[in-house]
Amino acid sequence: WGMSEELRTEEEQVEAIKNWWNENGKSLIVTVVVVLSGYFGWNGYQDHLRTQGEAASNVYQQLVNKATKPNSEQTEADKTELESLAAQLKTEFPGSLYAQFGGLYLAKFAIDANNFEGAAAELQGLVDAAEKGPVTYIAQVRLARVLIQLEKFDEALALVNTTPDASFTAQYEEVKGDALFAKGEATKALTAYQKARSAATALGINTQALQRKIDDLAGVSVVNADA
Secondary structure, eight states, rough: OOSSSSOSHHHHHHHHHHHHHHHHTHHHHHHHHHHHHHHHHHHHHHHHHTTTHHHHHHHHHHHHHHHOOOOOOOHHHHHHHHHHHHHHHHSTTSSSHHHHHHHHHHHHHHTTTHHHHHHHHHHHHHHHHHHHHHHHHHHHHHHHHHHHHOOOOHHHHHHSSSSSSSSGGGHHHHHHHHHHHHHHOHHHHHHHHHHHHHHHHHHTTHHHHHHHHHHHHHHHHHHHHOO
């Protein structure tokens, strides 16, 4: 996470969050599949997608196949095609789960291009969707991360203050911790990270990154207590 011992100013804290996001915040594909398969059950997840129709499925499969190619190997033509496929899902299959996935991918591509305002707009559209579910919950937590990038910490906190489903506790509490940390509220951030770790452990999710955050903040707390 790269958090230095000093972290004397809010600027340093914000920069630490940004560095962590750049290193860890873009693994969208795996997160979506893991969370949704856990939420629906794998067979239910597959069935849910299948009901959206073969045409949408074909476009989505093209998108996934191309998106799994490492960023470093993607040409500008690849990126343009990816955005086109994601936009096609949104425009041709409105109201479907595939359209929601298209929105998530468009937000990811905007993040990759450091276009956080564009990503926020895309994610806000998903968060505002009438039908709530796993994808909108993912969009909500990712919107909070983007708002941290934009230094809108209170808006980010409002999005993750309440967890919509127990299976999302780890993600929501971790982002809550990130926002609190960026605001300089280290003690509250540590509590949120500890809650996130407990939830992640219960779900069998890797907690290595969370543990680093906890260890770093615990060290800062000890120094402050001794001061």
